[in-house]
Amino acid sequence: MPPKLPIPTLSTTRRAILPIPRQPTLKNPPQPPLNPLLPLQQPTTPPPSRRFSSTPQPQFLSSFSSLPQPPPKTLSAQKTLPYPPSKIYSLISDINSYSLFLPHCTHSLITQTTPPPFHLPSLADLTVGYGPLTQSYTSHVYCIPSPEKYIVEAISGNADSSIPLSILSKHGYDINSAEGRKKTDGGIFERLVTRWEVLPVGQEEQKSDVRLRVTFQFANPVLGFAAGGVADMKIDEMVEAFERRARVLFGGNKGDKGRL
Secondary structure (H helix, E strand, O other): OOOOOOOOOOOOOOOOOOOOOOOOOOOOOOOOOOOOOOOOOOOOOOOOOOOOOOOOOOOHHHHHOOOOOOOOEEEEEEEEEOOOHHHHHHHHHOHHHHHHHOOOEEEEEEEEEOOOOOOOEEEEEEEEEEOOEEEEEEEEEEEEEEOOEEEEEEEEEOOOOOOOHHHHHHOOOOHHHHHHOOOOOOOOEEEEEEEEEEEEEOOEEEEEEEEEEEEEEEOOHHHHHHHHOOHHHHHHHHHHHHHHHHHHHHOOOOOOOOOO
């Protein structure tokens, strides 16, 4: 009989199972190394919300609401022109032509006259502009064609005519209208009086002594302060414009006497 081979026996030795260590969790994971050839990327965080205030901004002109009203200002000019008083009067009373030669006057229209037989201007609309500002207003007009003293007077706002009512009535003007009219100009002027006087020079019928007096006060104090600085220059421009117009219509030379 063949010999019996030994039967291998299985080892019962158990292998120890070692626990796998757990990697610690990092709060801030490591960043990859920076590449100097690539631009840095900024973190994409949403922009903070912007709050818009609903508080109204103060108006510019509101700061002028407490300005005191400037007092009325009076300017005057006088000049001798080598033309008969009747011609100078006809030029001044022709309000419809003002926009043709007066600086900054863009519209001029006689809207009402006295009844026949006088047909004298009694109401007129004017529009003046200087730079970005344009203003329109209405004036009551009184024309007195007296050879001793020609008068053309235009008033607006709360101003009163300096011409006696008896003389106004004599030339066809409504006395009740002259006493009762107020604020027909739309409120731009608190008062405005423009008065022209044309008188003969001594015994010379071909020369005129021309006098202009303007008294004004704006209803808005802002306009009053703004216009006060340039008013002196404007009255000189006004008289010079009438003088140039007289040369165009009546001819003559520049050697007239007088100075503004």
